[in-house]
Amino acid sequence: MRPRFYAPKANISGENIVLPDYEGRHLRQVLRLTPGAEVALFDGNGNEFSGIVQDVAGNSVVVRVGSQSSPPALEPGIAITVVSAVLKSHLMDNVIKYSTLFGVSAIQPIVSVRSEVSLSSLKQGKRMERWRRIAVSATKQCGGATVPSILSPCSFNELSKNLTEVLDPESPQLMLVEPSSSHDCLSISELKKPENRRAALIVGPEGGWETEEIEKGSTLFKLVTLGSRTFRAEVAPLVALASLFTAWKEF
């Protein structure tokens, strides 16, 4: 397989484009490619092109866009927004990385009662930029061509309003809870694939949701479980996505 690079400006065959700085560094310093090398370029919106390296000498790496091609992984037939309570640093990195492997369309970080971080520190810090890089890197690894949007963090209370802007009213909004926390929850494996092909999956922090969050969630969202087992917060989205992909025949 030719080396693949994220090139958000790749959309017209025959044009020369400049790779983003970190992708250019990877091409030049890690893979040590030289002019004439054949590469693949994906634009983050599901499109992939062949490309030929033109110039690696200056500060920028220039690649000529070739013909459009199919990315190695098919895009999923359903657009899923993963909503995750912000976990401690490397655990949240894993949530971003693992969700991206499934080709989700967006990731919405939220601050819940038990989150150990505040909204204002998230908005000021560099974590959003870090998460975007991780999403690009995971997209390269899994063979997809769509980089999920990392949405601006919000509180659990703002979530319902934010989801209304992203999804249409028919889309299921699935809040993952432990089975012991509510009698009124469905197993993920019983869920029907939504006809409008959009859904949101909402997963909680280390230690789980607070009782009042589950109560509020039960009025706004559909509560779902993964059987009687307790999965750690950083793998719960991955397990839930794998289960949804199976139930909805995306695997």
Add this chain to the structure above:
Amino acid sequence: MRPRFYAPKANISGENIVLPDYEGRHLRQVLRLTPGAEVALFDGNGNEFSGIVQDVAGNSVVVRVGSQSSPPALEPGIAITVVSAVLKSHLMDNVIKYSTLFGVSAIQPIVSVRSEVSLSSLKQGKRMERWRRIAVSATKQCGGATVPSILSPCSFNELSKNLTEVLDPESPQLMLVEPSSSHDCLSISELKKPENRRAALIVGPEGGWETEEIEKGSTLFKLVTLGSRTFRAEVAPLVALASLFTAWKEF
């Protein structure tokens, strides 16, 4: 929930038992429990008991076994043996941890062509002991009461013979491959639940299987895929188990 401890000797109500050293240290030094504290004890074979701490003063922690109770997580209705190529240290730790969360019955480490470790170094080193501890710890976390057996490592070539000893002939032996590696593979979501309720799931190393391993595997095992996406080696067993649990209605 009462704190839970692994107590392989807990099987007769009313008896006093000594916890394994590392469980005793956790009870005394981390949770700082004292005589009279109520705990739960699981024996690793699916049984759980209440217990009352008797003595924490000496080198050993003594607990009186109470009545039998149900573990928080139900045991899965199917006994799955996860076979995993040995990955680099912390990645293999994750394979052990994540597989245990599903309540699998055994984990078989194997050395494949691309594994970066030899069988003899695995058998001499302390990794087996480390993996057993990780399995106990993950069993506590997920609420299960069955600690998977960590089987003695073998080579890919010995695997078929070893599996014959663990499984009966009707049990599916599923080898996870990338879809590009063979035209003759089934999607995991299409698999029927085996009537004898036993199965093996075989997953490869970083970088995937060698061509000759896939050729050999195709004659011995059933090749399966997870759609067209490429999952990193340390999460592939988790994704495959979540998919099997969904397809087989274990969630």
